[in-house]
Amino acid sequence: MLVATQGQPVLNPAASLPAQAPAPKTQPASKLIARNINFHYGSFQALHDISLEIPTHRITAFIGPSGCGKSTFLRTMNRMNETLRNTHVDGELLLDGENLLTLDVTDVRRRVGMVFQKSNPFAKTIFDNVAYGLRVNGIRKKSIIDEAVERSLTHAALWSEVKDKLQKPASALSGGQQQRLCIARALAVEPEVLLLDEPCSALDPIATLKIEELLFQLKEMTTIVIVTHNMQQAARLADRTGFFLLGRLIELDDTRRIFQNPGKKETEDYVTGRFG
């Protein structure tokens, strides 16, 4: 540490530094670490030995052709696959160091929220959709729920559009608004990780842009993993991008590298459309 004490100037600051001090790494800590994840639907192995790290407060995108395993892997991260019969997962998925595959599933899903391709608001009012997760988690106090609903809708960039019609049915909203409502619903329980499976595939470009801008804001609060078929979306949004093919993770690297100069031939073929 360099301290220039009074009347004793440091004459040669370099002398007190170790020679060729390594540049400090600014790589954020990993929120999620997958180790050797294998997943089977019955006898079909959908994921082969997936090991990767998801950095905290960053957006990680998974790309790859249909059936490559990217959505299966995403669903594994909040144990959504367990709702399917005859599936089997092995390996470790560490959420802040704890294997989430062995934690209480309700607790996992509160900490790791999910938004799906098709917006799926409940047949309830806008307000009740967002309040749902809080009530399931036993919160009853109106002031807390009111505050959380407003905060979540604000974070989902929807508050100004719905604040005067909170008691209207969610189905009255447009497609883009419904998807943002689903994001608000996921945010209400303050998840540590937000998983999004093709969240914009049914939306027009303007609604898509709103969601993308929203995700930029949200990464300050949470860690985001998004599956997308839209490579430009991954390129615009993600800090890190992983390419899946035939149930394997081919490459996961900084997004700029994946789209400018990928390390693997398979990735290059896919992002340039020479695949298959």
Place this chain on the structure above:
Amino acid sequence: MRHFEQELEKLKAKLLEMSALVESAIYRSVQGVVEKSEDLAQQVLRNEARVNQLEIEIDDMAISLLALQAPLAIDLRLITAAIKINNDLERMGDLSASIAQSALALMREPVIRPMIDIPHIAGLAQSMVRKALDAFVNRDAEMARSVLASDDAVDNMRTASFHELMSFMEKNPQQIPQALWLLSVIRNLERIADHATNIAEDVLFMVKGIDVRHHNEERTAVNQ
């Protein structure tokens, strides 16, 4: 072949048409000086408009591809390299025209013997241009590197020629005009070699994704 790949091929073909024109302009302009051929020098000046036209067409094609196809990875690097190579080729065309102008001016003057090192410098600069463009066509990183290695040789030859011409001017003040035209030719050949070096650097970026400009060899790969 996909539509996009066909468009990329068209872009490359256009760039090769331009590079053939520019290579021939360099050759003819130098021959104009060395052989005092007015015909060759005039051809260079006549073809310059076509080079300028191609520059505009290539930029237009490349920008359309960027806007409409959102290319990625090797395709993105190819198109950005094409835009820059296009710019270098057009400059080389301008420099050849300058050399052709010098050739026309020198026609009226008695020959300075020996003709300094112009054929030598021109030969090296032309070989750099040829190799840089071959490296582009064949995506050949090794050949591109060989161009970079030649740049210093051209610079050294230019410096040596400058000194030679300066002492010539001191001894032969009545022939200063010829010497100044030759100085300009050498300077333009050296600039052509610089543009060939730029092209070789763009080829390395295109093929390997590495940026070696300004002797920045330690920056190995994009984002690494």
